[in-house]
Amino acid sequence: MIAERTARRHQIETYLKELRSREPLTEFRETDWLAMVDYITVHSKKDIWVTFKDGTEIKA
Secondary structure, rough: HHHHHHHHHHHHHHHHHHHOOOOOOOOOOHHHHHHHEEEEEEEOEEEEEEOOOOOOOOEE
């Protein structure tokens, strides 16, 4: 379990380092979306949740 979490942390840190080195986003890029979003849960029109690959969830 510790090894899994360490590996996951390394993946996230590597991704964040790469993301910080890029120019600010001015338009939608599918590759960035796919790299960040794990899945979307739709309960209704007004109840949509986005779950990011780091486990963070936000209501859209």
